[in-house]
Amino acid sequence: KLIQLTPGGSVPITDVSDAIALSAQHGLTKEGCLSLLKYLYQVGSVLYFSGQVALSNVLFPSTAFVVNVFKAVFRHDHLDMPYDHRFTRTGISSQQFEELKGDLVHNGIARIPMLLALWNEFHLTADRHIDIFIRLFLAFDFAYLIASKDEVAQRLSNTFR
Secondary structure (H helix, E strand, O other): OOOOOOOOOOOOOEEHHHHHHHHHHOOOOHHHHHHHHHHHHHOOOOEEOOOOHHHOOEEEOOHHHHHHHHHHHOOOOHHHOOOOHHHHHOOOOHHHHHHHHHHHHHHOOOOHHHHHHHOHHHOOOOOOHHHHHHHHHHHOOOOOOOOOHHHHHHHHHHHOO
8 A cells, every 4th residue: 555655646655744644554664664664665566765865755655657757758769759749738939949959968957847747647736746856866866956147147246246
C-alpha cells in the first residue's frame, strides 16, 4: 500500500507525512515508517531522500516515473523537437517555442515554460510538482539556477551607481 500511495490524482509523488499517516493506520510508528522508507529506498522500490533537506518530506513511490520525467528533459534529440500539442496546451506560441528551444538546445537553459510543456504528459502541476523536480535537479547538481539577462542588468546597474 505504501508504494501505491498517490493521493490527489495520477502523479506518483506524495508527502512523507501521508506515508506516516497510512502507516499509522496499519499500526506502524513514525520511526518504523521512516525506517521502512529508508529500506524501500535502499532496495530501489521508492525514492526517498531523507538526507536532502529540500526533499526530506517528498516521497516518490515510482522510480520509473522519476526516470521518465528526467528523460523528458535530458535527451539528445531536442534539436528535432517539433512545435506540437505540448506547447499549445501550455500556451506557448510558435515564436516563444523557438526561443525556448534555442535556449535549451544551444545554451542548455531549460526555462520553466519549457519544463511545463515537456512534462505536460506527466500531469505535473506548476504550483507543486514543478518545484519538487527543480529541487531534485538542484540537489543532485543536474541543474543550476541562473539569473535572466534583465536580472543581471539590474544587479549591475545597482552595483555601479
